[in-house]
Amino acid sequence: xxxxxxxxxxxxxxxxxxxxxxxxxxxxxxxxxxxxxxxxxxxxxxxxxxxxxxx
Numbered sequence: 002x003x004x005x006x007x008x009x010x011x012x013x014x015x016x017x018x019x020x021x022x023x024x025x026x027x028x029x030x031x032x033x034x035x036x037x038x039x040x041x042x043x044x045x046x047x048x049x050x051x052x053x054x055x056x
Contacts, residue, residue, distance in 0.1 A: 002010075
């Protein structure tokens with residue numbers, strides 16, 4: 002392999018690694034939002050049941 006090919010290979014690897022890191026960060030943020038939404042919904046269920054029982 003020539004020096005130029007090795008440079009292209011290393012640049013491609015670096016760009017791919019950064020892309021994978023970016024997608025992991027983005028999907029982790031989306032997943033956290035879904036988790037928080039599910040947690041709020043789960044916490045609201047007992048309160049709603051108590052309000053129905055009081056009514």
